[in-house]
Amino acid sequence: MVSDWILLFKMMKNKILNTIGMAAMVLVFLTGCKKLDLIPEDQFTDENYWTSEGKARSVLNTAYSQMANSATFFYNEALSDNAVVGRGDAEGVASISRGTFDPSLVRFKEEWNESYAGIKTTNIFLENVDRVPNMNEDSKSRMKAEARFIRALKHFQLMTWFGDIPLVSQDLTLEEARTISRTPRAEVLSFILSELDAAAADLPANTELSANERGMLTKGAALALKARVLLYEGEWQQVVEVCEMLMNGSNGSYALFPSYADLFHPDNQYSPEDILSLQYVPELRTWGEFFDFAPISVGSRLNAMAPTQELIDSYLMTNGRTIEDEGSGYNEDNPYVNRDPRLTATVVYHLYQWDADGGTPRTIYTRPGTAPDDTGKLDEYSPGSSASPTGYYWRKYYDPEHSSNMASGLNLMLIRYADILLMYAEAKNELGQLDESVWNQTIRPLRERAGFTDAGALTFPSAGQSALREIVRNERRVELALEGLRIFDIRRWRIADEALNGWVHGARFGSPSDDGGYIRVVQRSFDESKHYLWPVPRDERNINKNLSQNPGWN
């Protein structure tokens, strides 16, 4: 037995050695053939990316695209009393506006994550652009200013929703991102303001842009954003100062476009009124929210967000009076005549004359049982159907040159000159300085441009500060309807308790016993003790124990 074992081992040893030797040779041969250091063909690595100005600009373009998106731009309107979502929960606005949410709502996480994604792009840009060899210094400083603007904008958006937020002024490691805490709001605010000042210094005026640069950030955009930041803070004097920098022509050239309705037409993009707009390109980079906004008979799919009766009611009569004023001439049975022309430019109502694509106008029937044909019936109010839950549809921002599924390349204006005038008027009033000359610089030209001719609407009303406040605030509401700004005004004016509670109404197609026959669409609930700030997203606090929460949430 023992000898057998020895024999076995001897033989094994020799064979194994031989085999290993052979295998090793083959292995050497093989690995020489097929290397394991493979390099991607369609991607750059960090080592070979930052080589040209064009590549740096390409990163910046991504940051531009992260400034805002069309979905929140539009659907945020339904966070306010201007619009209501009757179907689905796009961008979480149904849950938020009804008060039926908690920190796990996806919208909060998306808003948070997408904002920080934009911030990351700008930080990556700012931290690497100096690696680009032989880059023109002027274009470098301009591009840095663009990146800083976008970074400030993202922080501003976050701060507005959430209050205290982590301030991310340089690219974070994963470890830092997991432990960072919220920076006090005041500190974020001063960062935003100083960054916008720095950006404004290095950005060109809109008059300095070449034609193919239209849509790029300008000095005017930085100042306008600064004005908005200050407005939201109630820094009235500074608002006045910054607005004047834009109104006096020293930082570019801005003016109201002559026609309110045509301002939102593709032919009139890049008008002097456009200070900052989100850029879209027909067919190539489009938004399609109108597929769920326009009357169904003109080719939309269904209605996902509709104007409220409350918005319709806020439009003045052509004589400048509100519908509730004595002698306004308002007729509840014929409510859409003699109204602020911006109503027709914004909202589609019963018997609206829809002219699009150059043909004969189509009459829109929204009152139940009035449409003469099957197609027309699609727009009629019918509870639980795909038609509008309020009996109203949208017109403003409808792009007659849309492609299929209402895909539009129309730019969406984030800040326009009308807003500057309204900010100026509001700040002046808060300072007790809204006089006839300020009126004639602000509200009057806006109303003239809207198409008012009656002196009652155009002349400076001799009213006290608080009456003027209501006038300016209402002017702001109708002028900027469907531009996603109303919710921020409600929040800063602290009027949510009134504006965002109770039933939201539609047209007078409902049961006469309820609310005078105005359709009760949904009931809303706003808790002043906690709803003025959004809760920090739950997932974020699960990962990062250092993130505190806003009052009233856990």
Add this chain to the structure above:
Amino acid sequence: MLMLNYDLSWHSLFPFAKLSGAICIYNKFYMKQNSTLHQGLYFSKARSLLRVFSLSVFFSSAFLPNAGAEVLKPALHSHFLFPSSQQIAVSGTVTDDLGEPLPGVSVVLKGNNSVATQTDIDGQWSLNVPSAQSVLVFSFIGMQPQEVLVGNQTTVNVELQPDVQSLNEVVVVGYGTQRRSSVVGAVDQVNAAALEGRPSANVTQALQGASPNLIVQQPNAEPGAGMNLNIRGISTLGNNSPLVVIDGIVGGDLNNLNPSDIESVSVLKDAGSAAIYGSRANNGVVLVTTKKGKKNTRPVVDYNGLAGVNNPHFFLKPVKGFQNAMLRNESAANAGVASAIYTPEQIRQFQEQGDYEWFADEITQSAWQQNHNVAVSGGGENSTYLVSAGVMDQRSNFVGPDKGLRRYNYRLNMTNEVGRFKLTSMLSYSRREVTDHASSTSTLMVDASRVPLYYAQKDSLGRYLTNDVLQEFNSLGVLEKGGFRKYDDDNIFGNLTAEYAINDNFKIRGVFGGNFYSNHQFGRTLRVDYFPKGISGADQNTYDESRKGLDLNTQFIAEYSKLFADEHDVNLLLGVSNENQSSRGTGIFKRFTDPDLGTPVTETIIETRSYTSNQGAAENSLNSAFGRASYSYKDRYYGEFSFRYDGSSKFHESNRWGFFPSLSLGYRLSEEDFMANYRENIGNLKVRGSYGVLGNQNVDNYQFRTTFFTFQNAYGFNNSGVGGTGYNFANENLRWERAATFNIGADMDFFNGALSLSLDYFNKTTTDILVPPAVPGVFGTDLPDFNSAKVANKGWEVATSYRHNGDLFRHFISLNIGDTRNEVVEFEGEERLTGREELQILLKEGYPYNSYVGLKRDGYFQTIDEVENGPKPEGLALQPGDNRYVDVNGDGIINDDDLFVFGNPFPRLTFGGRYNVEFKGFDVNLFLQGVGKRTMMIRGESVEPFHFNYGMTMYEHQLDYWTPQNPNAEYPRLADNGSPSNVNNYRRGSDLYLYNAAYLRLKNVQLGYTLPESFSSRLGMKKTRFYVSGQNLLTFSKVKFVDPELSEFNSNMESSGANSGRAYPTMVYYGFGLDITF
């Protein structure tokens, strides 16, 4: 039949006894064992040879005599001095248990292997033996060997019995084969018989229920849809699909194979058997071996055909139209809507007009499925061949222009021997053609099933109708007129193995093989107009995409095997290999093409997502060295060590190489002398165990590098698009995932082998699991996989079979059942909650992966008082009949602090069973399959009435909703979307959406009849069997409105949304089959 009563085995250490004519009387049982042992020697030799050929089972023992003699020489020395020089000529016929002649049976003179022959095509043999005392050994793989004393006979006819113990069955293992008795790993082999006669569209489907813990799930029954294949559950957090090895070549596609070509499928489950595949074996290995011809046989022609009809079956059933209208009114009224949606007149009208056909029924129809295969095989002295061709044709159940899947398979497997040189060449070609509609199936299904029965889909003028539920298009219009997608995928799979035997113990072989594929897709969407409004396919898209790829696998293997001193059986194997995969593709997408031809016209736009072949080019490579050393002593004690050393291009240089060893031990307890009594009265008993480390490199290429990629139209200036740059952050420290696996098992048989039983227990801990870490949003981007988790996975398997051959009836029963349970042991100390529709799934220490998380229902609020005093979600004004949830922290508010962890979606206690009975020419086959435990998430309109105002019909199972008269209903009270009640009941994710998806399914039934041979042969056929086959005939499950077999997760455990109710219908199949052998 004569039985030999004395021992002539070389195993005996007393040759003197033989010479002196002394007779050692052993008990009968021991003799039998001895002969098995003897046989074992042959087959251990055969195994080496088989390995040499990298071939499979049915190599006859044609070249055993020579080789065997070599082995035996040292043991036999010169004891065989035959006393008589007189030669006796003996001849005869060998048949199988059915009386069929058996070609290729080895006939060897016991004690002198140089006196040997094998049977010819007709089972006949002749041999000159030295004396009347000569004993002949007849052996054939799969049959029990038999020994016959020649005595005074000159004609010896032998009938071999099937080897029910299958200890001599050859089992395909990594880079070779082993005899069943010496297998010490957890290996299951599924043979061709288990796959036959079922209308399986692909091999994965055919494997369902065939082996314990080989878990096959069908996310969707659509022709051409993928299946989930999993071995032993969830042990990693990414892709859990096993490695597929076809004829020794790593990485083929099971779905391109013709199920009829398959000889066997080995499932390597434990580290002991799988470690030789190292870095990819973490999820187990499936080894597929295709059929080959047999030596020295006339050409055999086999035809198998199966044709039948697939009938769509829906588990959902919508309520009647007028009933639905009333329910909608009730739901609206409950939500506080003052005006009724439907007036009493309308409801009466719905009732009077009767219901239209449910859209889902209207878009589906019965469809044909056919499988036809012809194979010709045979072999000469030095070569074998098999040529097969097959076609599988499964028509889609959707209406409209012809759609479905066709697969053509062609295969040529050849072996050639020239002296010590052996060449095996295999070449297969497959072509898959799928024609599909231009939309997405789930969209079509959900749209069709959501519409109440008072709407029609098409009117008498042939117009496709839209309505309040479907505003843009309907499924019928899309299916009939909306265009198509056509896929045509060509695949050539080849394998060339050259082997040289340097001597009888030492062989080298080179294997070169690979998979070349060329996949192409062409699609068009066509514009369809609807009435009164709506358009689909307005963009008139036309597109083409093609992708070509080449996967190459080169191996060099050296193998040494020798039996020392009669009892030390040693096998060594060492190899090196490279595997590399590369593919490139192009795609062009156009919009606004000509409506008739799809050609470009003035308006045509080439979309920017069109791509050239440098975009999306992919390449990876893996270099490996591997080996196995196995040793057995007296065929009683077994030890095996195997390893693999892999270097992958997917990791950074510093983490590139991984070493994956394993050790296995086995002990055939019943071979011990002290177990003689047991062996005689009960049967065989083997225990085995293994421990080893396996790897996983399932990450994308280049993930360890931070990369920047450019794309078009990121943004725009001056109404022109400008490009942008995106980035993928890297994790340079990416390294292999490693799974330490322990397995212990036992194989035993009883009642003379009639009953066999295998038991396995395993415990596997995977560390450094590649999974994306929990990344805070503040970080600003996702991160690729990190080695950041650890998962333990435990389970067991039982497989048993019983065979009883009576005088009239022959029964065969097999059952298998397995269970796995995984638990996340570590995840960076974090938890990851990911939203899955209304619920969330959890990745957290101490819980099974992807456990569902949500609120737990606590009945319903029954009274206003209960509502006022009970816990409620914030901001919700509730009513009696609404869900009441368990308030964990008792604060009266239902929120994230009140979440529970529920079950997980992975199936547990999976089982399969077959019963086969034959009576005269008749046979019955039943195949049952099911799952003992699974939590299935179902949501959407099939759970929630009038889901989000998208679904507008209720289904019959939903009628059990809460009313004051029905306080213990299945579902809460009706209330429209958006109402606080609806938000509470359906938007707050709870166990309402979780269902028990345990099921038992009669998967397949076959009733067959085989013509008597006499009758067949008159028709020129050797064997003719025809049968009827039925699939999915009966299902037993607690969840009634969805097919419980559907899964909301794919094999990567990624959720496709818990919308199983929106799947292609389940198919119930009836068909007729014919098997003919010429």
